[in-house]
Amino acid sequence: MIMRDLLMHLSSAVGGLMIILTLFQTHFPPHLRDLLEKYTSKLVRLWYPYIQITFPEYTGERLKKSDVYIAIQSYLTEKATTRAKKLRADTLKDSQSLILSIDDNEEVTDEFQGAKLWWSSNKIVPRSMSMSFYPETEERRFYRLTFHKHHRDLITGTYIKHVMNEGKTIALKNRQRKLFTNNPSNNWYGYKSTKWSHVVFEHPATFDTLAMEPKKKQEVMSDLKKFSEGKEYYKKIGKAWKRGYLLYGPPGTGKSTMIAAMANFMNYDVYDLELTTVKDNSELRKLLIDTSSKSIIVIEDIDCSLDLTGQRKKAKKKDDDEDEKGKGDPAKKMKKEEETKESKVTLSGLLNFIDGIWSACGGERIIIFTTNFVDKLDPALIRRGRMDKHIEMSYCCFEAFKVLANNYLDVESHPLFGTIEALLKETNMTPADVAENLMPKSITETPDTCLRSLIKALEEAKEEAARKKAEVVEEAKKKAEEEEEAKKKAKAKDDAKSIKEAKENGVGAYGKLEEEKENVKENGVKN
Ligand SMILES: Nc1ncnc2c1ncn2[C@@H]1O[C@H](COP(=O)(O)OP(=O)(O)OP(=O)(O)O)[C@@H](O)[C@H]1O
Numbered sequence: 304m305i306m307r308d309l310l311m312h313l314s315s316a317v318g319g320l321m322i323i324l325t326l327f328q329t330h331f332p333p334h335l336r337d338l339l340e341k342y343t344s345k346l347v348r349l350w351y352p353y354i355q356i357t358f359p360e361y362t363g364e365r366l367k368k369s370d371v372y373i374a375i376q377s378y379l380t381e382k383a384t385t386r387a388k389k390l391r392a393d394t395l396k397d398s399q400s401l402i403l404s405i406d407d408n409e410e411v412t413d414e415f416q417g418a419k420l421w422w423s424s425n426k427i428v429p430r431s432m433s434m435s436f437y438p439e440t441e442e443r444r445f446y447r448l449t450f451h452k453h454h455r456d457l458i459t460g461t462y463i464k465h466v467m468n469e470g471k472t473i474a475l476k477n478r479q480r481k482l483f484t485n486n487p488s489n490n491w492y493g494y495k496s497t498k499w500s501h502v503v504f505e506h507p508a509t510f511d512t513l514a515m516e517p518k519k520k521q522e523v524m525s526d527l528k529k530f531s532e533g534k535e536y537y538k539k540i541g542k543a544w545k546r547g548y549l550l551y552g553p554p555g556t557g558k559s560t561m562i563a564a565m566a567n568f569m570n571y572d573v574y575d576l577e578l579t580t581v582k583d584n585s586e587l588r589k590l591l592i593d594t595s596s597k598s599i600i601v602i603e604d605i606d607c608s609l610d611l612t613g614q615r616k617k618a619k620k621k622d623d624d625e626d627e628k629g630k631g632d633p634a635k636k637m638k639k640e641e642e643t644k645e646s647k648v649t650l651s652g653l654l655n656f657i658d659g660i661w662s663a664c665g666g667e668r669i670i671i672f673t674t675n676f677v678d679k680l681d682p683a684l685i686r687r688g689r690m691d692k693h694i695e696m697s698y699c700c701f702e703a704f705k706v707l708a709n710n711y712l713d714v715e716s717h718p719l720f721g722t723i724e725a726l727l728k729e730t731n732m733t734p735a736d737v738a739e740n741l742m743p744k745s746i747t748e749t750p751d752t753c754l755r756s757l758i759k760a761l762e763e764a765k766e767e768a769a770r771k772k773a774e775v776v777e778e779a780k781k782k783a784e785e786e787e788e789a790k791k792k793a794k795a796k797d798d799a800k801s802i803k804e805a806k807e808n809g810v811g812a813y814g815k816l817e818e819e820k821e822n823v824k825e826n827g828v829k830n
């Protein structure tokens with residue numbers, strides 16, 4: 304009975320309030336209404352004990368998402384899954400995993416050092432219904448943090464920092480690594496401009512599956528680990544937080560596989576830079592600036608990408624020639640300059656890319672070059688400081704073979720291992736070839752048959768190598784004999800020539816000699 308009376312009173316009170324509100328809105332002049340609203344909210348704020356902070360989704364440039372917003376989103380993702388009642392599910396592009404976050408107008412509570420706080424996710428939809436090319440920027444989302452004014456210092460000083468750090472760590476844990484490749488520069492401008500395109504990085508190679516000498520492998524892993532923990536150290540010694548690796552060795556020895564293993568080990572993105580499509584040095588710089596930290600920038604087959612060995616010298620020689628002639632046509636010169644600009648990235652541009660002033664922006668980056676011919680590269684390019692660590696990927700040794708046997712056949716030891724060890728010492732076979740021989744080609748093949756086929760391949764390779772060596776020796780011998788013969792012939796020709804000349808002149812040493820001979824003959828006859 305009492306409850307019913309209470310409800311009746313309440314509904315009549317609400318009804319009365321609604322009527323007053325409608326009268327207020329329709330009959331009050333707008334400026335008086337604004338004034339009244341202003342003072343009412345001031346009055347409310349006077350006794351309202353809570354503080355609110357708003358974190359908008361976009362700041363500064365229109366299309367740049369705020370880092371703080373992203374960090375809060377990640378932080379709240381964990382809270383949301385356990386505490387919020389209204390969740391929003393987004394699928395990550397190209398993947399099956401779900402990301403849950405708190406839905407619009409939903410609230411979650413959090414606690415920090417005894418203080419209670421409330422996070423809410425909000426959205427403002429503009430009233431204008433005008434059409435826009437950028438619909439996603441019309442809605443303005445933001446997070447709002449509410450807390451008691453007693454905790455002002457704790458929240459603004461410590462808590463927000465804690466949220467940022469936690470959020471970044473969670474984002475890193477959940478992030479999908481990407482494999483980027485550079486776009487040609489006509490894609491760089493206009494709406495949806497992108498310098499790099501990406502796919503999800505899903506290479507399965509790891510250091511466990513990589514076949515190489517265990518000591519060498521361990522060394523590379525320690526080097527990477529030290530680098531990833533070296534933020535303070537690099538700061539202390541005044542060096543940009545980056546490291547260069549040069550991977551060199553014959554084709555099929557695992558250079559590209561090593562890069563994938565490194566990316567998986569470090570949890571970094573990979574930027575595969577195709578230098579031949581980069582127009583000039585300034586484009587190269589722009590690409591560098593557009594890479595994120597925690598990434599590996601790769602330039603594969605650096606010796607093929609550019610004429611790095613010759614470019615500097617050739618350009619210089621050309622200039623010298625022009626100067627010597629002293630009649631360089633200015634129009635021609637300009638055209639030539641344009642042409643050279645078109646042909647693009649120079650050695651010095653690449654050197655600046657690696658360790659110029661711009662290379663320091665972003666931090667925590669690894670630059671890797673691969674090549675089959677290390678001797679072809681300009682020493683300036685691979686000196687320490689640019690390419691800090693040189694890693695030789697060589698032919699398959701027994702230790703590397705054991706890794707492959709374990710991976711491909713699940714075999715850790717086998718009576719045939721001894722034969723294989725001896726054969727591997729005597730012949731050069733790449734890990735790629737060993738792996739191919741170890742791979743079962745049909746369901747009838749067993750580890751035993753696979754190992755035997757590897758032995759057969761190794762013996763064939765050994766015979767082939769011996770045959771080639773014999774051929775080379777034979778070739779060298781033949782060449783030496785031919786050279787000897789040619790030398791003899793040349794000498795005989797020279798001798799004949801000088802005798803002929805002397806005879807023609809009739810004087811000189813030859814003439815005298817002949818005279819003396821005649822005298823001896825005559826005297827001898829007389830005596
Ligand atoms: N050291 C290795 N460990 C494990 N697998 C390897 C190794 N080397 C080569 N392979 C196998 O051989 C294939 C080719 O290797 P990879 O592409 O890494 O060679 P590469 O050195 O980059 O050759 P290239 O110089 O031609 O680019 C890989 O897919 C991998 O399966």
Ligand SMILES: [Mg+2]
Pocket residue numbers: 558559560603673
């Ligand atoms: Mg490769």
